[in-house]
Amino acid sequence: MELLDLKACEIPGLVKDKKVKALDITNAYLKHIEENDETLNAYITVTKQLALEQAKNVDAKVESGEDPGVLAGIPISLKDNISLKDVKMTCGSKMLEDYISPYDSKVAEIIKREGGIILGKVNLDEFAMGADTKTSYFGVTKNPLDPTRVAGGSSGGSASSVAGKEAILSVGTDTGGSVRQPSAFCGTVGMKPTYGSISRYGISPMANTFDTPGVIGRSVEDVLLLLQTLVGKDSHDATSLGNEALKELTLEDDVHLKGLKFALPSLYKNQELDEPIQESFDRVLALLEKSGAKVDIVEMDSLKYVIETYHILVNGEIAPNMSRFDGLRFGHRTKEYTTLEEMYMKSRSEAFGDEVKRRIMIGTHILSLDLSSEYYEKALKVRTMIRKEFETIFKDYDFVLSPTYPVIPYKVEEEMSPVEIYVADLFTVPVNLGNLCGISIPVENNSSLPGGVQIIGNHFKDHEVIKAAFAIERSLQQ
Ligand code: GLN
Numbered sequence: 001m002e003l004l005d006l007k008a009c010e011i012p013g014l015v016k017d018k019k020v021k022a023l024d025i026t027n028a029y030l031k032h033i034e035e036n037d038e039t040l041n042a043y044i045t046v047t048k049q050l051a052l053e054q055a056k057n058v059d060a061k062v063e064s065g066e067d068p069g070v071l072a073g074i075p076i077s078l079k080d081n082i083s084l085k086d087v088k089m090t091c092g093s094k095m096l097e098d099y100i101s102p103y104d105s106k107v108a109e110i111i112k113r114e115g116g117i118i119l120g121k122v123n124l125d126e127f128a129m130g131a132d133t134k135t136s137y138f139g140v141t142k143n144p145l146d147p148t149r150v151a152g153g154s155s156g157g158s159a160s161s162v163a164g165k166e167a168i169l170s171v172g173t174d175t176g177g178s179v180r181q182p183s184a185f186c187g188t189v190g191m192k193p194t195y196g197s198i199s200r201y202g203i204s205p206m207a208n209t210f211d212t213p214g215v216i217g218r219s220v221e222d223v224l225l226l227l228q229t230l231v232g233k234d235s236h237d238a239t240s241l242g243n244e245a246l247k248e249l250t251l252e253d254d255v256h257l258k259g260l261k262f263a264l265p266s267l268y269k270n271q272e273l274d275e276p277i278q279e280s281f282d283r284v285l286a287l288l289e290k291s292g293a294k295v296d297i298v299e300m301d302s303l304k305y306v307i308e309t310y311h312i313l314v315n316g317e318i319a320p321n322m323s324r325f326d327g328l329r330f331g332h333r334t335k336e337y338t339t340l341e342e343m344y345m346k347s348r349s350e351a352f353g354d355e356v357k358r359r360i361m362i363g364t365h366i367l368s369l370d371l372s373s374e375y376y377e378k379a380l381k382v383r384t385m386i387r388k389e390f391e392t393i394f395k396d397y398d399f400v401l402s403p404t405y406p407v408i409p410y411k412v413e414e415e416m417s418p419v420e421i422y423v424a425d426l427f428t429v430p431v432n433l434g435n436l437c438g439i440s441i442p443v444e445n446n447s448s449l450p451g452g453v454q455i456i457g458n459h460f461k462d463h464e465v466i467k468a469a470f471a472i473e474r475s476l477q478q
Helices: 010-018 022-040 050-062 104-113 158-161 180-186 220-230 244-248 276-291 301-322 341-352 355-367 375-398 419-426 431-433 461-475
Strands: 044-046 075-079 117-122 146-150 169-174 187-192 214-215 261-265 294-298 399-404 438-445 449-459
Touching: 010 022, 010 050, 022 044, 022 050, 022 075, 022 117, 044 158, 050 117, 050 169, 050 355, 075 104, 075 158, 104 117, 104 220, 117 158, 158 180, 158 214, 158 276, 169 187, 169 220, 180 187, 180 214, 180 438, 180 449, 187 220, 187 461, 214 220, 214 419, 220 438, 244 461, 261 375, 276 294, 276 341, 276 399, 276 438, 276 449, 276 461, 301 355, 301 375, 301 419, 301 431, 355 375, 375 431, 399 461, 438 461, 449 461
Parallel strands: 075 117, 075 169, 261 294, 261 399
Antiparallel strands: 044 117, 169 214, 187 214, 187 438, 399 449, 438 449
């Protein structure tokens, strides 16, 4: 049995039937990380001892006839902005280089309880701000499909670890596309569920009304398994609601595409895409047509404003969130200072990278008393307008369809301006602005890099999105 090729959804059964030991799977993954991660740089911290302990615990439960949990023996990586008790949580920043989490996030608590094996903490853009992990203090993560290229971001370590067989599943966070975009880059499946489905307790906030924990895996079925385990209400996060329909979903054989209605915004249809991405997208359009699904071009004017609206609102939330990192309450403290003010200034200047500083400055500027009605309040109104336009579309359609990202993963050394990187998020940010759910699935084309195709569903229609993604994935393999 090739342990690195097992599917997440088959592992718990194999472990319970004593066909394979959790310890053997864990050792195989730890060995692969040791051999491979120097190239990929997916991990910031490998939690070898913890993983071995968890695996032994699972095997002991199986031996004694106890239930080892629904994730028994599945190796999982966590984005390094998710707390894992007694383990470093850096958020990809020098600011938290030495910070140890004193408690488990809800996500980590559930994975441990259900017998999942946490292999470690993976790389991200600094505080999840970015799209290629280049803003990480710990260096860029490479793409396993072509290590001369970036893995995407901000959950680049998550997607790279899954695609590079350094984990089977990973938990990331998605504020404007950070689970879906690296999935598109690395050929993995990535789902951002509806906001509130999974507790954010113990996850370092970037922009609280946007942040959503999400899952990256090698197939829709694998992603579903972890999502279903993580969804739920949590008394520690008042915005968590759970997601019953997703929790109860089973992927039956009769899941099909016939009769489904997809809306394709004209703005998306006319968007210039890199050739392989266009090929992948066209392949899905042809498949949908052949399968009896309907795809209509629709007008959605509000989509023109999503990038500006996203950055005003997100930076408005980022600036106050970053204020806790002041060298006193949390984070790096400068060595030499004479006054308190100097201590704050030097600590923050030394430990934050350029992208984080840029966003704090923009956020502070647009929230200032004389400007907030001009920018922030107006952007809130546009957010409502975007939501309403999606609501109208979802009266007539089941899904909105788009590519996940317009370009293929670029070379590590390629320099992009911040604005070039921001505008490329045009397909992913509406999902966070509109409080919707979205999945990216990899679609092969004539190049060596698959293109990501995104299916967007209405608020709490995650189960429908998963079913459609599963049907497309299966049809593409036939
Ligand atoms: N690329 C987007 C940004 O930098 C998304 C980030 C995210 O989802 N964490 O804002």
